[in-house]
Amino acid sequence: MFDQWAAxxxxxxxxxxxxxxSLREQLLQQQFALADSGRSVILxxxxxxxxxxxxxxxxxxxxxxxxxxxxxTFWDRSNEEDERPYFWRYWRCLPASGYTAIFLGSWYHTxxxxxxxxxxxxxxxxxxxxxxxxxERQLSAEGAIVIKLWLHVSEETQREQLDExxxxxxxxxxxxxxxxxxxGKYKSTLRAAEELVRQTQSAECPWHIIDAEDRRSCELTAxxxxxxxxxxxxxxxxxxxxxxxxxxxxxxxxxLDKRLDRDAYKKKLDRYxxxxxxLVWQAYRDKRSLVVAFEGWDAAGKGSAIRxxxxxxxxxxxxxxxxxxxxxxxxxxxxxxxxxxxxxxDGKATLFDRSWYGRVLVERVEGFASDxxxxxxxxxxxxxxxxxxxxxxxxxxxxxxxxxxxxxARFRARxxxxxxxxxxxxEDWRNRDKWPAYAEAVNQMVDLTDTxxxxxxxxxxxxxxxxxxxxxKKLCETLEGALG
Amino acid sequence: MFDQWAAxxxxxxxxxxxxxxSLREQLLQQQFALADSGRSVILxxxxxxxxxxxxxxxxxxxxxxxxxxxxxTFWDRSNEEDERPYFWRYWRCLPASGYTAIFLGSWYHTxxxxxxxxxxxxxxxxxxxxxxxxxERQLSAEGAIVIKLWLHVSEETQREQLDExxxxxxxxxxxxxxxxxxxGKYKSTLRAAEELVRQTQSAECPWHIIDAEDRRSCELTAxxxxxxxxxxxxxxxxxxxxxxxxxxxxxxxxxLDKRLDRDAYKKKLDRYxxxxxxLVWQAYRDKRSLVVAFEGWDAAGKGSAIRxxxxxxxxxxxxxxxxxxxxxxxxxxxxxxxxxxxxxxDGKATLFDRSWYGRVLVERVEGFASDxxxxxxxxxxxxxxxxxxxxxxxxxxxxxxxxxxxxxARFRARxxxxxxxxxxxxEDWRNRDKWPAYAEAVNQMVDLTDTxxxxxxxxxxxxxxxxxxxxxKKLCETLEGALG
Numbered sequence: 001m002f003d004q005w006a007a008x009x010x011x012x013x014x015x016x017x018x019x020x021x022s023l024r025e026q027l028l029q030q031q032f033a034l035a036d037s038g039r040s041v042i043l044x045x046x047x048x049x050x051x052x053x054x055x056x057x058x059x060x061x062x063x064x065x066x067x068x069x070x071x072x073t074f075w076d077r078s079n080e081e082d083e084r085p086y087f088w089r090y091w092r093c094l095p096a097s098g099y100t101a102i103f104l105g106s107w108y109h110t111x112x113x114x115x116x117x118x119x120x121x122x123x124x125x126x127x128x129x130x131x132x133x134x135x136e137r138q139l140s141a142e143g144a145i146v147i148k149l150w151l152h153v154s155e156e157t158q159r160e161q162l163d164e165x166x167x168x169x170x171x172x173x174x175x176x177x178x179x180x181x182x183x184g185k186y187k188s189t190l191r192a193a194e195e196l197v198r199q200t201q202s203a204e205c206p207w208h209i210i211d212a213e214d215r216r217s218c219e220l221t222a223x224x225x226x227x228x229x230x231x232x233x234x235x236x237x238x239x240x241x242x243x244x245x246x247x248x249x250x251x252x253x254x255x256l257d258k259r260l261d262r263d264a265y266k267k268k269l270d271r272y273x274x275x276x277x278x279l280v281w282q283a284y285r286d287k288r289s290l291v292v293a294f295e296g297w298d299a300a301g302k303g304s305a306i307r308x309x310x311x312x313x314x315x316x317x318x319x320x321x322x323x324x325x326x327x328x329x330x331x332x333x334x335x336x337x338x339x340x341x342x343x344x345x346d347g348k349a350t351l352f353d354r355s356w357y358g359r360v361l362v363e364r365v366e367g368f369a370s371d372x373x374x375x376x377x378x379x380x381x382x383x384x385x386x387x388x389x390x391x392x393x394x395x396x397x398x399x400x401x402x403x404x405x406x407x408x409a410r411f412r413a414r415x416x417x418x419x420x421x422x423x424x425x426x427e428d429w430r431n432r433d434k435w436p437a438y439a440e441a442v443n444q445m446v447d448l449t450d451t452x453x454x455x456x457x458x459x460x461x462x463x464x465x466x467x468x469x470x471x472x473k474k475l476c477e478t479l480e481g482a483l484g
Numbered sequence: 485m486f487d488q489w490a491a492x493x494x495x496x497x498x499x500x501x502x503x504x505x506s507l508r509e510q511l512l513q514q515q516f517a518l519a520d521s522g523r524s525v526i527l528x529x530x531x532x533x534x535x536x537x538x539x540x541x542x543x544x545x546x547x548x549x550x551x552x553x554x555x556x557t558f559w560d561r562s563n564e565e566d567e568r569p570y571f572w573r574y575w576r577c578l579p580a581s582g583y584t585a586i587f588l589g590s591w592y593h594t595x596x597x598x599x600x601x602x603x604x605x606x607x608x609x610x611x612x613x614x615x616x617x618x619x620e621r622q623l624s625a626e627g628a629i630v631i632k633l634w635l636h637v638s639e640e641t642q643r644e645q646l647d648e649x650x651x652x653x654x655x656x657x658x659x660x661x662x663x664x665x666x667x668g669k670y671k672s673t674l675r676a677a678e679e680l681v682r683q684t685q686s687a688e689c690p691w692h693i694i695d696a697e698d699r700r701s702c703e704l705t706a707x708x709x710x711x712x713x714x715x716x717x718x719x720x721x722x723x724x725x726x727x728x729x730x731x732x733x734x735x736x737x738x739x740l741d742k743r744l745d746r747d748a749y750k751k752k753l754d755r756y757x758x759x760x761x762x763l764v765w766q767a768y769r770d771k772r773s774l775v776v777a778f779e780g781w782d783a784a785g786k787g788s789a790i791r792x793x794x795x796x797x798x799x800x801x802x803x804x805x806x807x808x809x810x811x812x813x814x815x816x817x818x819x820x821x822x823x824x825x826x827x828x829x830d831g832k833a834t835l836f837d838r839s840w841y842g843r844v845l846v847e848r849v850e851g852f853a854s855d856x857x858x859x860x861x862x863x864x865x866x867x868x869x870x871x872x873x874x875x876x877x878x879x880x881x882x883x884x885x886x887x888x889x890x891x892x893a894r895f896r897a898r899x900x901x902x903x904x905x906x907x908x909x910x911e912d913w914r915n916r917d918k919w920p921a922y923a924e925a926v927n928q929m930v931d932l933t934d935t936x937x938x939x940x941x942x943x944x945x946x947x948x949x950x951x952x953x954x955x956x957k958k959l960c961e962t963l964e965g966a967l968g
Contacts, residue, residue, distance in 0.1 A: 058799055076829070
């Protein structure tokens with residue numbers, strides 16, 4: 001396949017110089033424009049060992065402004081990376097808007113190698129391909145320019161390039177110290193790569209196969225592909241149209257009259273906290289991470305319910321994140337980036353007081369996200385949670401529901417109590433006025449993101465006692481179900 | 485020692501409840517005030533195994549608002565941590581202003597353990613103590629409230645606590661799965677701890693020894709210590725007065741008439757780039773990281789000189805950081821935090837286009853840092869670079885010097901050239917008016933931070949050719965000297 005596909009530029013010495021000169025100027029110009037556009041460039045440079053990937057990346061850094069380029073390699077997998085979902089190591093290297101990140105070694109490397117080594121079969125490879133398509137589509141949908149280059153050389157050229165006696169090879173410990181995982185496996189590598197390249201070919205994130213037999217031609221071709229991609233206007237993200245809302249009113253179905261008297265509360269609280277403590281230790285020993293999103297109406301008792309959960313946990317085993325407005329670093333990245341970056345190492349729990357669901361709740365209702373943005377978020381959120389679960393994380397999501405009357409009573413009580421007055425702001429009253437819009441958003445969120453691997457639990461919150469015990473119970477059940 | 489020192493609160497059942505109630509209220513209030521104060525709390529909880537550190541931390545999280553507390557443990561050292569200077573793993577866990585970070589397991593753990601195991605002697609322990617004092621002083625000087633608790637129990641109590649048959653112990657793999665590094669070494673641990681505690685006792689970052697025989701008493705005592713520390717007004721950081729400036733005019737001594745003609749330039753450029761390439765590969769193989777700070781006047785040719793350096797490097801071996809205004813996350817931390825966080829893993833080079841010297845240059849001259857802040861920065865910077873070097877990093881620092889006349893000519897040329905017009909702004913002209921103030925700052929910076937382990941190189945920059953080659957040469961020499 002690659003043989004037929006490979007794009008190739010021809011250029012003799014003089015022509016080369018002139019074309020490079022013009023290319024450089026235009027690339028610099030595009031890089032400069034990028035800084036203002038709010039977009040970023042994600043450049044994957046792949047190919048068999050010896051295809052000249054390193055040399056090409058060196059040239060790109062020379063042609064462009066290296067201060068706005070970050071080159072990422074993944075030679076030494078760290079245990080911090082291994083102990084998170086697969087794409088975490090790539091998410092954390094994603095460029096901020098205005099920047100270019102080159103991935104030399106990328107999310108493609110491991111599956112190709114595993115396929116060559118027979119560790120995964122064609123079916124598993126298709127699954128990997130699908131997950132990669134999703135990852136790249138998510139990036140591209142938020143405005144990243146994703147460019148994927150495969151440098152193609154013949155088996156003979158590879159053999160020459162990898163010849164360890166060549167003087168320029170002696171430096172690189174990849175050449176001198178390590179086994180070539182793929183060396184001597186040219187044909188099977190190409191077969192595996194073709195498989196994955198086919199599966200991850202897409203209009204938004206296309207692969208470009210480049211004939212890399214001739215260094216100059218390869219560089220020119222690559223440079224021109226990058227330039228063209230940077231010049232292209234953002235493609236209107238083709239969001240899957242939202243399914244027609246079935247109009248389910250999940251909130252109305254919540255049994256708000258549930259109550260728990262003080263004695264029963266104390267007893268049950270103790271029981272479930274003890275059980276949860278055990279289960280979280282077990283999760284730690286099993287290296288399974290619990291990821292919990294807490295959502296709910298203002299004054300629903302989210303904070304105090306979370307305290308009943310954390311009270312049951314060894315503080316060494318969890319991290320609680322309070323989600324408010326993004327920092328400027330976070331705002332310069334994909335909206336899911338700030339949740340990816342918070343994920344703890346395997347075995348530790350990550351709790352979110354408000355979460356990624358803000359996209360389809362407050363951001364939707366307040367207009368902070370465009371229609372297209374929040375509408376495509378349901379799918380993206382399901383995909384995000386799938387990635388967590390695929391790695392072995394255990395995901396639980398809570399919406400604490402109260403009636404508008406109960407909320408009003410709590411607001412008034414807070415205003416009276418000096419210690420809690422700070423908890424009630426103008427914004428809370430404004431949000432309250434938008435109750436129906438929020439209710440619609442919550443119902444649709446449950447419709448579209450209540451998945452088998454990441455269930456929504458709607459918690460009756462008019463009785464705080466009942467809500468707290470209910471959350472603890474659901475957490476225990478979720479953990480028990482997952483830990484077996 | 486600990487026996488005599490240990491603070492102890494006594495409280496019977498009823499008294500305990502009342503005191504806890506009042507303590508909680510006040511702690512919450514202080515935590516709330518902290519958010520506005522721009523300060524943070526760093527709480528070290530130390531003590532022999534079995535002293536009840538985990539239980540205490542649990543209680544603190546229960547008493548205070550856990551949403552603004554992060555508990556850090558260092559059970560599993562990651563290779564990303566091992567491959568950076570010692571304090572990196574702690575710097576990256578430092579709380580943002582308004583937050584509290586609990587360190588359960590801290591910078592004290594490893595040296596005490598090493599001392600017990602006979603891996604370090606009394607002299608090495610003193611050195612560690614000194615480095616810890618420096619670290620804590622730096623944090624406290626920027627407004628962090630550093631509280632250090634040592635929980636003291638008798639050998640008998642420890643033995644009881646560590647009894648593996650106790651039901652609550654069975655969960656914790658620290659107890660069930662791992663050897664107690666310190667178990668059975670009670671006396672030697674205490675001896676080592678006393679040594680280090682003595683050496684790191686200071687007015688700003690005091691140790692509190694707490695009698696932890698009784699859980700309730702321990703909790704109350706700890707809570708009261710924390711409360712008192714949070715209530716204390718920030719201590720006026722006692723900056724060492726600046727030594728009288730010797731008035732050396734290093735800049736005047738730079739031989740600005742140095743020139744290099746085109747042919748000699750090309751030849752030397754090639755030669756030093758090739759040498760640098762080799763040396764950086766060698767540094768990679770030796771796991772030694774190069775850390776370079778590039779500074780210089782506006783239009784001194786810093787950018788183009790850096791490009792001649794990066795052109796020599798394999799892009800997989802370095803990361804170039806452009807330092808501009810801090811992000812809001814960075815601004816919420818110690819001013820050195822944003823440089824610590826950029827450090828690459830062992831063997832990889834970190835280049836800074838502008839650096840931590842901004843504190844004593846632009847921040848000093850423009851008044852972004854208070855006098856006290858920039859004046860104490862010289863010492864802090866020397867200490868920072870010492871830490872890098874102590875870990876095996878190789879540090880080099882460049883100031884590219886040009887004459888005011890040369891700068892004016894370059895500014896004018898830039899204004900004429902369409903492609904470079906963006907490079908010249910109002911700010912550049914304003915900075916130019918402050919030439920004498922900047923010159924004084926540069927001279928003083930060289931006076932106070934040109935150390936044996938991290939030399940300043942003042943580079944004559946009127947000839948760009950000369951400057952570029954000179955920088956490459958100095959980098960090569962620095963690497964050769966360090967790599968041996």
